[in-house]
Amino acid sequence: MTRRIAMLSVHACPLAKLGGRDSGGMNVYVREVARALGKRGIEVDVFTRWRERYDPRIQQLGENARVIHIESGPIGYWPKMDVYDHLDEFTTKLDEYVAAEGRSYDLMHAHYWLSASVARSLAPRWRVPRIQMFHTLGLVKREVMDEDVDGESDVRVTIERQAVHESAAIVAASEIEVDELRDLYGGDPAKIHVIPCGVDPTLFRPMRQADARERLGRDQCERIVLFVGRIEQIKGIDVLLRALGRLFIRHPDLRSDVCLLVVGGALDPGDDAPETEKILELRRLVHEHRMEANVNFVGSLDQQKLALYYAAADVCAVPSLTESFGLVALEAMACGTPVVGTRVGGLQTLIAEGESGLLVPPGDDEALAEAIAQVLTDHRLRTHLAHGARDRAEHFTWESVGEKIAELYESVLATSSALEV
Ligand code: UDP
Numbered sequence: 001m002t003r004r005i006a007m008l009s010v011h012a013c014p015l016a017k018l019g020g021r022d023s024g025g026m027n028v029y030v031r032e033v034a035r036a037l038g039k040r041g042i043e044v045d046v047f048t049r050w051r052e053r054y055d056p057r058i059q060q061l062g063e064n065a066r067v068i069h070i071e072s073g074p075i076g077y078w079p080k081m082d083v084y085d086h087l088d089e090f091t092t093k094l095d096e097y098v099a100a101e102g103r104s105y106d107l108m109h110a111h112y113w114l115s116a117s118v119a120r121s122l123a124p125r126w127r128v129p130r131i132q133m134f135h136t137l138g139l140v141k142r143e144v145m146d147e148d149v150d151g152e153s154d155v156r157v158t159i160e161r162q163a164v165h166e167s168a169a170i171v172a173a174s175e176i177e178v179d180e181l182r183d184l185y186g187g188d189p190a191k192i193h194v195i196p197c198g199v200d201p202t203l204f205r206p207m208r209q210a211d212a213r214e215r216l217g218r219d220q221c222e223r224i225v226l227f228v229g230r231i232e233q234i235k236g237i238d239v240l241l242r243a244l245g246r247l248f249i250r251h252p253d254l255r256s257d258v259c260l261l262v263v264g265g266a267l268d269p270g271d272d273a274p275e276t277e278k279i280l281e282l283r284r285l286v287h288e289h290r291m292e293a294n295v296n297f298v299g300s301l302d303q304q305k306l307a308l309y310y311a312a313a314d315v316c317a318v319p320s321l322t323e324s325f326g327l328v329a330l331e332a333m334a335c336g337t338p339v340v341g342t343r344v345g346g347l348q349t350l351i352a353e354g355e356s357g358l359l360v361p362p363g364d365d366e367a368l369a370e371a372i373a374q375v376l377t378d379h380r381l382r383t384h385l386a387h388g389a390r391d392r393a394e395h396f397t398w399e400s401v402g403e404k405i406a407e408l409y410e411s412v413l414a415t416s417s418a419l420e421v
Pocket of ligand 1: 018019020023024025026028228229230263264265299300301302303306325326327328329331
């Protein structure tokens with residue numbers, strides 16, 4: 001019997017340009033999981049907010065997998081709380097669309113707290129079980145952020161709590177997330193399934209560093225430190241800039257041959273205002289540390305180009321304050337680039353300390369500087385970590401994520417039909 005899944009990803013369109021504000025790992029996750037499920041013969045419709053005016057309503061994502069855009073409020077980028085304010089409209093329009101098409105689904109799989117709210121209304125109406133993946137949790141974010149920049153905390157946490165208790169199953173990206181769901185939200189561990197994220201090994205694979213640098217026209221720098229991600233405080237990019245400042249004070253010889261490439265963030269001022277402001281703030285930090293010649297803001301890149309940057313780098317820094325999984329770290333590892341990451345969330349389970357990367361405490365620019373210096377100056381260590389990283393990354397593919405999610409669907413459906421009998 002062909003299974004049909006309604007996947008809800010209200011604010012993260014799987015076809016969106018990556019690296020800008022609010023588009024990153026979750027978009028990649030939904031895209032890759034929908035494709036992997038589709039390849040297994042499961043029909044997946046991903047429902048997402050209509051954000052880009054010229055996108056058609058329906059776009060094919062892959063075999064058996066489609067993206068369907070649903071109108072809710074005016075088209076364009078909006079902060080998450082504005083998306084929240086239009087969730088009722090999204091829910092109604094989605095319900096109407098599905099009714100008009102005469103479609104029905106076996107199961108609903110929701111991503112992030114915004115989609116959890118829609119799933120809460122529609123799953124009982126459609127009489128289907130609901131599965132939830134949070135990607136990040138409000139209460140975890142609250143622990144590490146000094147202010148609630150998105151103004152979302154309270155409402156978000158309420159919706160998350162409801163989803164933890166009401167969903168038939170929850171997908172967590174790591175064991176650490178299981179602990180967080182249990183300790184902070186009172187989640188039942190029996191309902192939580194750890195399925196780590198994946199990487200596309202045909203796209204992110206080792207390549208000769210010299211070739212990658214030549215193809216990028218970036219052979220002027222002796223050693224490259226790479227940062228990839230959304231330009232937000234939670235990603236710890238300011239900690240990384242301070243670490244680089246320290247590194248140059250402690251190792252003045254490195255100032256002339258180390259550069260940091262910052263990938264991510266929109267550089268077009270009209271495109272994404274809040275992020276541009278953050279980049280201006282970071283540029284001031286660069287100026288304070290006299291690192292203008294060492295730091296280059298590259299802007300967002302597509303993943304084909306990004307693979308070349310990973311291969312060109314000597315080390316990939318992932319200084320996040322919190323990280324539910326950390327796809328960037330896994331992609332770098334798959335390219336054979338050692339990672340210096342923070343000891344938070346999924347990074348701790350992904351990176352084997354001293355074997356496939358180095359881990360430092362979050363927010364600690366001194367420890368980060370030291371770890372980066374170690375990888376840059378100790379050739380044997382770097383080679384050891386590069387091999388370890390590649391070996392470790394081989395365990396994570398989207399194909400196997402798809403397989404585990406498909407198994408989870410079957411077990412949830414078996415339980416829910418047993419309950420109906
Ligand atoms: N990414 C990209 N282009 C960019 C910046 C990021 O394609 O300019 C992708 C990157 O390859 C990764 C994702 O965005 O797959 C970021 O995922 P991660 O889990 O590291 O962070 P999140 O966005 O989930 O916080």
